[in-house]
Amino acid sequence: MPLYHTEDQAMLADTARPFMAEEGAIAKQLRHFRDINCKDGFGHALWKQFAELGFTGMLVAEADGGLGMGHVEAGIVLEEVGRNLTPSPFLTSSVMAATALGAASADLKGRYLPGLLSGDAVFAVAIDEGAKHRPERIKTRAVRSGNGFSLSGSKAFVVHGGSADMLVVAARTAGSDDDDAGITLFAVPKDVAGLSQDAVRLVDSSVATHVKLDNVQLDADAVIGEVDGGRDLLNKVLAAGRIGAAAESLGVAGGSFDMTTTYLKQRKQFGRLIGEFQALQHRAAHLYSEIEIARAVVIKAQQLLDAGSEKAELMVSVAKAKAGKAAALAVKEGVQMHGGIGMTDEYDIGLYMKRDRALAEFMGDVYYHAERVARLSGY
Amino acid sequence: MSDLDAFRAEIRAWLEANCPAEMREPVRDEDDACWGGRNFKFKNEAQKVWLERCAAKGYTVPDWPKAYGGAGMTAAEAKVWREEMVRINARPPLSSFGIWMLGPALLKFGTEEQKVHYLGQIARGEIRWCQGYSEPGSGSDLVSLQTYGEDKGDHWVVNGSKIWTSYANKADWIFCLVRTDKTNKYQGISFLLFDMTTPGVSTKPILLISGNSPFCETFFDNVTVPKGQIVGELNRGWDVAKYLLGHEREMISATGGADRAGSLGAAMARGGALEDPVLRAELALFDVDALAFTAMSEKFMDEVKIGRGHPAQPNMMKYAGTEINKRRLELVMSAGGNAALEWESEASDGGSHARNWLRTKANSIEGGTSEVMLNVIAKRILDLPGA
Numbered sequence: 001m002p003l004y005h006t007e008d009q010a011m012l013a014d015t016a017r018p019f020m021a022e023e024g025a026i027a028k029q030l031r032h033f034r035d036i037n038c039k040d041g042f043g044h045a046l047w048k049q050f051a052e053l054g055f056t057g058m059l060v061a062e063a064d065g066g067l068g069m070g071h072v073e074a075g076i077v078l079e080e081v082g083r084n085l086t087p088s089p090f091l092t093s094s095v096m097a098a099t100a101l102g103a104a105s106a107d108l109k110g111r112y113l114p115g116l117l118s119g120d121a122v123f124a125v126a127i128d129e130g131a132k133h134r135p136e137r138i139k140t141r142a143v144r145s146g147n148g149f150s151l152s153g154s155k156a157f158v159v160h161g162g163s164a165d166m167l168v169v170a171a172r173t174a175g176s177d178d179d180d181a182g183i184t185l186f187a188v189p190k191d192v193a194g195l196s197q198d199a200v201r202l203v204d205s206s207v208a209t210h211v212k213l214d215n216v217q218l219d220a221d222a223v224i225g226e227v228d229g230g231r232d233l234l235n236k237v238l239a240a241g242r243i244g245a246a247a248e249s250l251g252v253a254g255g256s257f258d259m260t261t262t263y264l265k266q267r268k269q270f271g272r273l274i275g276e277f278q279a280l281q282h283r284a285a286h287l288y289s290e291i292e293i294a295r296a297v298v299i300k301a302q303q304l305l306d307a308g309s310e311k312a313e314l315m316v317s318v319a320k321a322k323a324g325k326a327a328a329l330a331v332k333e334g335v336q337m338h339g340g341i342g343m344t345d346e347y348d349i350g351l352y353m354k355r356d357r358a359l360a361e362f363m364g365d366v367y368y369h370a371e372r373v374a375r376l377s378g379y
Numbered sequence: 380m381s382d383l384d385a386f387r388a389e390i391r392a393w394l395e396a397n398c399p400a401e402m403r404e405p406v407r408d409e410d411d412a413c414w415g416g417r418n419f420k421f422k423n424e425a426q427k428v429w430l431e432r433c434a435a436k437g438y439t440v441p442d443w444p445k446a447y448g449g450a451g452m453t454a455a456e457a458k459v460w461r462e463e464m465v466r467i468n469a470r471p472p473l474s475s476f477g478i479w480m481l482g483p484a485l486l487k488f489g490t491e492e493q494k495v496h497y498l499g500q501i502a503r504g505e506i507r508w509c510q511g512y513s514e515p516g517s518g519s520d521l522v523s524l525q526t527y528g529e530d531k532g533d534h535w536v537v538n539g540s541k542i543w544t545s546y547a548n549k550a551d552w553i554f555c556l557v558r559t560d561k562t563n564k565y566q567g568i569s570f571l572l573f574d575m576t577t578p579g580v581s582t583k584p585i586l587l588i589s590g591n592s593p594f595c596e597t598f599f600d601n602v603t604v605p606k607g608q609i610v611g612e613l614n615r616g617w618d619v620a621k622y623l624l625g626h627e628r629e630m631i632s633a634t635g636g637a638d639r640a641g642s643l644g645a646a647m648a649r650g651g652a653l654e655d656p657v658l659r660a661e662l663a664l665f666d667v668d669a670l671a672f673t674a675m676s677e678k679f680m681d682e683v684k685i686g687r688g689h690p691a692q693p694n695m696m697k698y699a700g701t702e703i704n705k706r707r708l709e710l711v712m713s714a715g716g717n718a719a720l721e722w723e724s725e726a727s728d729g730g731s732h733a734r735n736w737l738r739t740k741a742n743s744i745e746g747g748t749s750e751v752m753l754n755v756i757a758k759r760i761l762d763l764p765g766a
Contacts, residue, residue: 003681004687007583015735172762273765275763276764281761285698286753288761293675293699295678297674318666318667322668374659377645378642379642
């Protein structure tokens with residue numbers, strides 16, 4: 001499959017780009033909800049608009065009422081989300097939780113998918129238990145209790161956890177903390193007894209929660225997929241989140257880069273446009289090259305994932321790491337080339353730097369994924 | 380089964396039956412490749428057979444038209460061909476500046492007669508070409524070149540000299556930039572072809588830091604070139620030269636990833652050299668960049684085939700690919716330790732690591748320096764002012 005968008009995908013991009021630039025604009029969404037100190041950190045009205053365009057159900061199978069699309073398509077939306085720094089629960093709900101629910105029972109699908117499709121529900125995914133992404137280690141326990149399970153443990157930095165109607169929780173039903181096997185995924189409703197959350201606002205104005213599970217009682221039908229055999233499904237959810245975050249990073253990089261090259265063509269110092277200076281030209285050209293390479297590996301990984309290729313796992317990690325590197329360079333060069341105004345809150349370039357930092361950490365940073373590339377390559 | 384699947388099956392079966400086992404090993408270095416030409420000595424029978432079999436089917440230049448020695452493959456078929464070659468680690472049957480550089484220029488600018496004559500020779504590996512571009516006073520500033528062709532009616536008399544002419548001492552013919560109008564800088568250059576055995580042509584190999592001499596100085600002392608041996612119009616050779624440079628940059632960029640999709644870290648680990656965790660980490664970060672660049676190469680080729688992508692994109696590919704390749708050999712040296720320093724021993728295959736390492740330093744100089752590539756990206760892609 002060639003590494004560019006099909007006609008249908010290009011049409012989707014033609015819809016997503018102006019929509020996000022208009023409705024998802026920084027002033028309208030990110031700054032607005034930040035400045036009113038919104039507890040969700042995003043707008044539900046925009047989420048409804050996502051639903052009207054069919055975005056919320058992109059990865060939901062057609063048989064389940066969704067569009068049955070793939071990661072290339074979700075990535076098109078996420079790139080625009082990144083470019084406009086649009087806060088939305090799209091990645092956690094429509095990409096990660098939707099991937100988990102794809103393997104759920106008809107009963108669970110019936111309970112949760114209609115809300116996702118209509119844009120009324122928001123989902124979060126609770127996997128990590130510390131400050132760094134480490135899904136290999138799951139300490140949270142689920143033990144048999146009554147006709148279901150009792151969950152105890154804690155989850156850290158759950159993005160949109162406080163806004164979520166349901167949390168997909170990865171828990172251990174067998175084995176020890178670092179075992180590959182013995183993992184089960186649960187659909188945990190927000191108001192269940194024993195679930196408590198403490199919200200923390202992050203550098204990019206997003207809100208995450210620290211989740212405590214204290215003997216949370218769930219019926220057996222809350223299990224998503226297989227009991228003890230949830231690692232494969234968890235890996236699918238992780239892959240979806242990682243490639244989605246990589247696509248969003250690409251948008252952050254692109255938005256930052258466009259803003260910066262525009263500035264280079266406007267700002268004058270020493271009687272010249274600063275874009276005339278070779279010191280800046282070479283850095284801008286290098287950055288362009290890095291972003292182009294990241295774009296190539298992101299679409300490669302999306303296609304491999306959609307095709308169910310065995311190479312997808314490796315390429316997803318390459319893509320997450322490379323997009324993270326490119327975006328980090330883009331925001332750093334962006335602020336530096338803007339000079340003093342790059343440090344002001346009034347200018348948007350600094351917001352790109354903040355979002356990049358949070359996205360870089362989400363679902364594993366460049367070091368995590370480089371390490372993973374090494375292991376998957378056999379060294 | 381789609382037509383393309385049927386085509387793949389056909390190619391796979393043909394390769395299985397026709398690619399000799401010896402030709403399924405990676406090419407070790409430039410001396411190990413098959414370059415063809417009048418004086419080429421095949422390393423072994425397999426190399427000769429492999430070239431002959433491919434040439435007979437047009438597979439040395441699969442996407443060139445059949446009339447000019449190719450196999451007339453579509454873009455999608457040529458991609459299948461490359462994938463099937465990679466699948467069995469098949470070596471290219473022929474490495475050739477004729478294929479990579481002159482061929483595409485002739486396809487675009489040559490007369491029908493020139494195409495039939497020269498492209499056929501190139502496809503069959505009969506004539507080995509070299510490129511006369513740089514001069515002692517004209518490196519990055521190529522357009523300042525001074526080699527002069529004086530108009531003598533039905534021929535030119537060429538005088539001057541070229542430098543960094545790759546394998547000029549082994550080449551049969553040269554494609555050469557010659558000034559034919561001293562009053563016009565850009566529109567005073569012509570693109571000429573001539574036989575290296577023409578009286579007045581001489582070459583002198585240049586010994587490099589790698590200890591090898593892949594490049595030469597080339598001297599022209601009253602060399603007669605018939606008027607029919609010009610490609611494109613008189614004084615418009617710069618157009619041909621620029622077009623060809625695009626292909627040269629693609630070729631050099633390919634050294635960065637396209638043919639080396641594997642993990643460098645895994646290769647170094649097999650040598651047992653990864654006890655240092657910091658070096659391992661460097662290799663992992665390198666593999667991220669190298670694997671990503673492999674995807675970039677694939678995307679670039681896909682877009683070239685449908686005429687999409689920015690026309691200046693080969694400059695970006697050249698820049699990124701050569702910088703990655705230099706980094707690759709730096710890591711090969713670090714992982715190899717003192718053993719990688721050996722210069723002559725049999726164990727080191729004649730110092731192949733050290734020599735390759737030094738050779739890669741030319742990657743970001745030849746065919747346009749990295750700095751020139753960045754200038755071109757800034758000007759033509761990013762549209763930055765006054766660049």
